[in-house]
Amino acid sequence: MLWSLLKIILFVALITAAAFGVIYVMDQDGGLTLAVGGREYPFEPIEVLVVLAIAMILFLIVLKLVGLLIAVLRFLTGDETALSRFFDRNRERRGFNALAEAMMLNASGDGKNALSRARKADKLLDRPELTRLVTAQAAEEAGERHLAEEQYKAMLSDGRTRFVGIHGLMRQRLAKGETETALKLAERAFAIRPRHEGLLSTLFTLQTEQAEWDGARRTLAAQVKASALPRDVANRRDAMLTLASARERIAVDDAGPAGDAALEAHRLTPGHVPASVTASRVHLHRNSPRAAQRTLLKTWKIAPHPDLAAAFAALVPDEDPSARRKRFEPLLQAHPDHPETRMLKAELAIADEDFPAARRAMGDLATTAPTTRALAIMAAVERGEGADDKVVRGWLAKALTASQGPQWVCTNCRATHAEWSATCSNCDAFDTIDWLELSQPSASRTDSAAMLPVITGILGSDAQDEGSPIESEEHSVSGGSTAEETGTVPPETNPMTGDIDGAAMDETDLAAAAARKETEPAKSA
DSSP: OOOHHHHHHHHHHHHHHHHHHHHHHHHHHHEEEETTTEEEEOOOHHHHHHHHHHHHHHHHHHHOOOOOOOOHHHTTOOOOOOHHHHHHHHHHHHHHHHHHHHHHHHHHHHHHHHHHHHHHHHEEEEEEEHHHHHHHHHHHHHOOOHHHHHHHHHHHHSTTTTHHHHHHHHHHHHTTOHHHHHHHHHHHHHHHTTTTTHHHHHHHHHHTTTTTTHHHHHHHHHHHHHTOHHHHHHHHHHHHHHHHHHEEETTTTOTHHHHHHHHHHHHHOOHHHHHHHHHHHHHHTTTTTHHHHHHHHHHHSOOOOOHHHOOOOOOOSSSSSHHHHHTTTTHHHHHSSSSSHHHHHHHHHHHTTTTHHHHHHHTTTTHOOOEEEEEHHHHHHHHHHTTHHHHHHHHHHHHHSSSOOEEEETTTTTTTEOOSBBOTTTTBBBSOOEEEEEOOOHHHHHHHHHHHHHHOOOOOGGGGGGOOHHHHHHHHHHSSSSSHHHHOOGGGGOOOTSGGGGGGGOOHHHHHHHHHHHHHHHOOO
16 A cells, blocks of 8 residues: 555656646747757757657657567576466466366276376476375276375375375275284374374274274374264273273283273273173282172173173182072072073072072073073983983974074174174274174074984984983983083083083083984994
């Protein structure tokens, strides 16, 4: 605004000076005389004004010509001029048009043509931070991974595109299955942008897959700081990470800080069975059996679970069945109608050879909720009460095709696991293993049905009287047989029921024992 005011003042001053000059010339009676080479040229006042106007016009024309000459010289020497700006703007417009076309083609999945447009845009534009990214994306879409990698590596030299380059290289390493390299790249990208939600999620996944629990906890804290996770989800994940780290350290006798971490994990998730079991082991290791018992009982009251019962039994490994039944009373009274409580009560009674009590504990569970374990327990009860072999084999046949009952199942890929772990061994998902019941696959049911003739005694029935007892099975109930003969779990490996022998066998052991007893007479015949 100041410059505009100065120009107006200058214009007014020039007009005023010109007016005064005209007045001065007009007041001269004799006009103006110009002497050149000894000769004089007289001019009238009006002629003087015309000459001055022509001289000014010529002066302006000369100035423009000089300016044009200077512009041409600058253009030839490479300096920016109006002409060069015109060509630059035209080239830039064509470059951005090519870039826009490349982005559209890339979004539509036409990687080959997108790559062609991206290369054209790269030639026309001096904007590598744009063209490199689009070229890399188009190259990936076209399947030219090597070219895309070159573009991502070129981005590392520019601070504006370094994060994008690292992120692109990380995704390429993930596609190749090079998770260790991808993890290192993710950590470098995290150092540049610690609040990027997508990167934080990828980094957390990579760290949990490779069991880097401490790093995963730091990433989880960053996710909470970036408001990328709800608080309750973050607390749950933190507890699982703490528990996984503690279990690994306890496995190598690092029970000091690891024990404290396990207790903290149980405090954060009191209803989580593996956390409760690990915490009870820590208390037992610290000579606090009462604290271990309270820990298990607290979780059992939330949800009964066989792992809790096994850990509860392990608190006093060498006790007789009667004393064990008495010690388990607090657990049995917490949820008396729960299927897990009823089966536990029956197993304890079988171990104490109190088969009528075991039958009463089971009630109608074998018919209302027939699982492999429930049916196997009923087979043991029948054998203990001296039922006919056909009755026992009937229960075993049902057990072979019945539902497995609740298992540790990955909610992401539906894979089953023998025990809980922080990550699924099948899909590497974190904190997806839960205690669920799945329907038995039809394939396994078909395979089980093929074993029915052997279990029910069709094979070898002519070689053995129907009413004759199976000697080794009788031994399994009375406790006189070995694990090799009957397939039972030895007492020291079955802490939940102690000397339960045949009743403690799972469905596989029961089926195998029955099959052996039926086929042995056939072989001898």
